[in-house]
Structure formats: C-alpha cells, structure tokens
Amino acid sequence: MVEVAFYGDDFTGSTDALAQFTRLGFRGVLLVTMPAWDELQALARQYDVIGVAGIARSLPPDEQEAEIRPILQALRNLGPRFVQYKVCSTADSSPTVGSIGRALEVGRSIFGPAVVPILIAQPDLGRYTVFSHHFAAEAGTTHRLDRQPTMSSHPATPMHESDLRVHLANQTNLQIGALHLPSYPDLPTHDTHSTYDALVLDALTDADLQSIARTILTPPTTPAFAIGSGGLSRALALALTDPPSTHDRAGMERLGHADLVDRERRDADVVLATPTGETSNYTEASPALPCDRPDLNAAASVLAPPQLTTTPPANQVLVVSGSQSPRTAEQIAHAVAAGWRSLPLTYPPAAVSDGSPAVATEAVRALNAGAPGVVVHTGEATGQATGELLGAFSKDLAAVVRQVVHTTQVRRVVVAGGDTSGRILRELGLTGLEPFPTTPSDLSHGLALCTAIAADPQLNGLHFLLKGGQIGDPNLFDSLRHI
Template sequence: MTLRIGCIADDFTGGTDAAAAFRRAGLRTALVFGVPGSDTALPAGCDAAVVALKSRSAPVREAVADSLATQRWLRTRGAAQIYLKYCSTFDSTPEGNIGPVTDALLDAAGARTTLACPASPPNGRTVYKGHLFVHDEPLSESPLRHHPLNPMTDSSLPRLLSAQTRHRVGRIDLATVRGGADGVRDALRAGERDGVRHLIADALTDDDLAVLGEAARGLPVVTGAAGLAEGLGRACPLAGAAGPEDLPPRGRAAVLAGSCSARTLEQIARFYAAGLPSLHVDVLAAAAGRDVIGDALAWYDVQDPGVPVLVYASASPEELAAVQRQLGVAEAAAHVEELLGGLAVRLVERGVRRLLVAGGETSGAVTTALGVRAVLVGDEADPGVPWTHASTPAGGLALMLKSGNFGAPDLFVRALRTTEAEEPV
C-alpha cells in the first residue's frame, strides 16, 4: 500500500477531524488510534492515513518520541508528506509540545522550513495578522481562555510558537495568500533562505486554505488544523476518487460524554429537552468506591431499546472546579476516562451498535477500552464529526468521536436518527 499523505494528530477527536477533512477532499482515509506497530493493518486501498495520538497534553519528550515513531511508520507505507494536526485553538503554554514535535519531524525529514496554519473557518477559527480568532473574538478573549487543560490566554501565534521553539518564526500575510499559490511558494522559499523555520499563514476562508494546500504540496512536513488538511487533500492527484462508505448499522444507540466544553453542555441540554433518557455519572462517588458503572448499566437495562440514551460525566465550570479541588485535575480526568471507557465496553456487549463519544480524552479512553485500533472514515454528521466504521469482538460498530467544541447544538439527537428514515430512533 502506498499512501499519498500521512497525518499525525495530537488527540483522538483531532484525528477524527483531520480524517474527515481528507475524506471530504475525496481521499479514502483510515484512522488509526495510538502509536502503530509493525503489525498494525490499514483497510485496503487507502490514500491517506491519520494516526491519532494522545500527545496534546503529554510531556515534550513523550510527544516527540511518539510522533517520530508514527512518522517512521507512515513513511514505510509510502507517505512522502507528513501533516501534523493540532487543535484549531493551538496551545498557549510555553511548555506545549507543538514546537518541539514540529522541529523533530522536520529534522527527521531533512527539511528546513514548514508552513503552519490552525485556521478552520467552518468552526469559526481564522488567522489574521498572525492572530488566532474564535468567531469574532481573539482567542485570548474567547470562552476557550478557560479551557481546563490548555487555557488559551494569548492569541498571537508567532508569540505562542516562539515560546516553544528555538528556531525563527515568521508570517505569510493575507495579501500574499490571496495572491495565489505561487506567491506563497515564493514566501516559503524566502523564509528558508533567511533561516525562518516556521511560517504561520493567515487564512479567513476555505479558499485561502485551498491556496495554502496547493502551495504546500511539496513540503515534507506541514502543520495546522483540519482546514489545511482538507486543502492539502484537495491538492492530491487522487482528490475526488473516494466513493461513499457504508451507512452506520442499525441497532441500539448511545452517547457517552466526558467533555465539559460549552458546546457539549449545550448538546446535552438539547438531548434532555428532547425527552430522551439521560444519566449523569458521579465522579466523586466513583472515587469513593461506589459501583457507578453497575448503577449506570442497571439504569440502561430498563430504558426503551428503541431510543438512544446519554450517559455523561460532563459538568459546568463551577462543578468541574469543585471536583478537581477534591481529587486533583489528573485524578478527576482519570476517573472520567475509566468510567466511560468501562461503560462503553459493557454497552457494546449489550448490543449498542451506534456510539457517539464527546471529548478528546474520553474518545481515547473509549477506543482503547474497546480495543479499536483502526477505522474507515465515512460521511460527516457535522463539519469535522464523521461516522467511522470499526470492528469489535461483539460485532460491527459505528463510532462517532466528537471534539468537545464541535457539532451543532442538536447533534446528539440528529446524529442518532435512523439511517433509513427521517424519524428519531
């Protein structure tokens, strides 16, 4: 198998978002969870492969090692270009690993310059004059400044990245981008000549990202969010060749939510308002030794099998802060992952065949618990939120992994409609 492009994503929902972008560009795309081994197999005929790591908040040394191992695996499968996909809200801390990972990938590829752009216009992320915006607000003034793991307190991408790398960081302005791919290539060559390793490009629209994708087609390493991934995908010679994937199987449906983002909380509220069964699991009770999984399964077993259910550990910022004060940030997150990962296994054993998971860390816990290593990417329910097709010991499974901030408010209800009719499950 010869891949056209290989992608390294720093979390599981970010990997799903990038895989959806390549699929949208017309590439038959596989999504692999965790650092692949020599025996990790891809579905036949893939043009792109996305490897989703859990490195977004990992220590620099670990993130670099996992990313380099993944780069080697992708290159042995023919991927001449590596795309490093990180969150469209970047990483605000000097201790973040985007810079070190990018530098390590460039060194391994023998490359001196890369293009970076975390814009994702369908999700309201744009870059202008080197600053990252969330809809109409600078990143540092948006609700994401309160992110529980990576608070986004600065919107200047050159400043953020300069704190993470010893190499020079420069910019490609919007006027250059709007001038076309040749102008962007000239800017990349000038940056390489002048010793600028990281060139951050402005982008306000998908058309801007298409220009960047065309300009970056020959670079060994490119970095950004899902928007630029789609631009790169559309620049591939095979773009548009992928056919439709199978629809999600019929069967019982469930949502597991661990994200505490404002959008996920809104989606939970919309699910509850639709009169659908919802259960909140108590992380503090689990930490105290209560069989919270057993309680949740007892609740699930008496629900109507014809309607989807929601089990969530998500909480408001105030509730989350209270739990973190008692358990600590890492311990609280570990309990959520253990609860929802264990519950996913038991639900699939009980016949759930459509499973929607909200939250990057939660998605990692669920796929790990289910033993799912690779999936084929299908169509999207919302931008960046596709169905994927997996196999488990209990049978076929349609799996949707949703970033906490992604999806329309009614996603939980709408995505779990039947695939053969427009009536709720």
C-alpha cells in the same frame, strides 16, 4: 498507495482530519494503535491516507515526545508525500501540555531542516488567522482567540495570546515567522531558504486554503512535514488533486458512494477491505527502525475490518462525555428535552459487584426501558482533571460503553471531549476507524461518523462519533438517531 499520513494530537480532531480527505474522494483509515510494520506497509498499499489518533495534546513535553517520535518515524518511512502533525483549530497547547513547539522540534529532527508550514485556521469551523492573529467563533460571534469565552478559560490550556507566533515562541527556541494574506497573490512555492524554522500561515476563506495548496504545499522533497488543523488537511487534499467540490460525484465515486450524493440509496452497503498481507516491495527511506517502540509494533497484530452489509440500527444512541464545553452542556440539555436520560458519573464512582460503575447499569436499564438515548457525563468533575484522575474517568466511561453495547441494541456511540476520547477508545481496545459515508447535511463541520475496527465482535462495526467540546449543533445527539 499512501499519499498523506498524519498523527492527530487528539482523537476528535483526528476524525475531522480524516473526513477532510475522504470528502474529496481519498480512501483513508484512522489507526487507534500502531500495527506491526508489515501491516502498516500493507495498509499503505490500500489507502490514500493513513492517520494515527493520539493523545499528545494532554501530555507534558517529555511524554509527548515519547508518544509521537516513533509514530512520526514510522509514518516518514512509509514514504508519503506529506506527513501532517494535526492539532486543534484553536491551537490548544502550552509549554507544559500538548506543546506544538515540541512537536515542531521533533518533526524537524525527523524530516530535516526545511521550513515547516503551520496552518491553524479552519474556515469551515469559524477558525481564522489574519496577520498571524487567530480568531474563533462561538455562539455566532467571532472572537480573538484570547477573548473567546471557551478558550480563554480552557481548563487545561487557557489561551492568553492570539498572535500564533508569540504563542508558539513560548513553546520552543526555534524561530517562528509568518506569511500574511496580502502576500498571497505573489506567494512563491515552498520556501526552503527562509531564515525561519517555521511559518505561521494566514487563512480567512477556502480560497486562501487553495492558494496555500497551489504554492506553499508543493515541497521540493518528500515526505514533507507540516503542522496544522483540519484546515491544513483540506489544503493538503487540494494540493494532491484537481479538487472536486466537497462530496461531488467524482470524489465520492472514488470511494464507491456516489449514491449518497443523489440519496438514491439511503442504506449504502458498507464493505471494508482487509489488509492483503502480500510481501512488501517498499524500500525504507532510512536505516532506522520503522518504529522504535516494540509495544507499538505489537499493539495490533490483526487489522480485521467490520463486516457490515447494512446500516446498523441507530434508533438509540449512547453518549459518554468528559467535555467541559458550554456547547456540550447545551447539547446534553437539548437531548434531555428530547426525552434522553442524563446520568452523571461521580468520582470515585459507585460500583456494582463486578467492579463496573453503577451508572453503566443505570444506562442499560434506561435504554431497555425505551429511552431514545442516554448521556453519561462527568459534569464539572473533569474541569481540573489531569493525569491519573483523567485516566480514571476515561476508564470508567469506557466501561460504560462496553457494558451498554454488550447488553443492549445500541450500535451508535458518541464520545465527547478531546482529552478523554482518545483514552476511552484505547481502553476499549479499538484497532482503527473508517469513515462511514454521510452527506454534508447530515453532520456539522468538524464531525465524522466512523465505523470501528476491533477484535471484540460487539465493538467491531460499531458507529462512533468523536466530538470536540465546541463542535456540533445543539440537536447533535438526537439527530444521530436519524442518520
């Protein structure tokens, strides 16, 4: 039965959140589109964790609310213990784009007036909050958020304030307080009597997450609402169980993948369950409709799982990227040095007779000629891209993915860029993603390899890795050929 539900404000972060739970033994699924209510209930009986990947981080406040309100209402009506609004561990947001303040307002209107914990820190990614000031590592150096090279010059949400209380107060009239590290040894349980509407929580180590899990994340009523990064996801997982160590045998046995811990079987069978369709005995938590948007209810009538018995061939990889991060540029350069082809997507793109971008044909040609991988990227073109232009880039990159997987043997795709990844997967018509079992040594923190659930048989079962701009080792792309 579902214990945690979450909405991720971008797709890359959503896969990270899901991975935080599955690494501690929870069975989870990430939905790309909202299914009909009866199917959502069936999923709630199958999975411990249900996530919905969204694009709120790239939306203005009114569009953001239209996206998140019906989804949060539906997740609330499933009756989990927690509902998380998942945000980036660098607090990417502003009063006009991806407002965490608006998400806080919407959440309180749905879940009630209890104090909302806000945990942005994620120590395993080098993201720390101390006395409410946020810090983020880059290239081996930890910077205050407003001085971190990438975030201080982010093309959509440049960060000019490291005090998260001040940063969030610019996005809402609700009162933002804080709990600081020196008070953690004496932390009370969930404080429903605070004069604040939300509390920013410090965290510097995994032990701090465990302190939060034992105290603050013990709500008197359910479902409880919280906002935060993958660090919050880990804290929630810790709050729900006597935690096994990450990827230990007990946790992985719950998923049926204890063999991965010992590496006794490299090619684990992957058989994913399908919704049972049995009659629901769930009593709704409120008389409101579970989802107020008919288009979302009708978006996915069937959640058919991929039918895989072995790991698909992964000797070639396709990367499509709208990321402007220096880390992604470094990863592209490393791949090119390993023999990959790098193909820029210009705008407006050159097209072939069927209307698809010409770069897709170039990618197919390179892969069929034996290139170990191809990166199709937007270069610096998406630096100021918003709205219609961002959508156009995403549509063209999705067309590249579709043509490549339909005409080559590529079964592993990387989508880089938090703002573009969600649009690309929605363009592809995916229904959902399930975690593909890996060990901690396979991938950097913040990354999760997933298996696609889709009606298109060429996309169904495809491996996707969604990568935020600042995430991953320099050799990430080429390393995926060997996992």
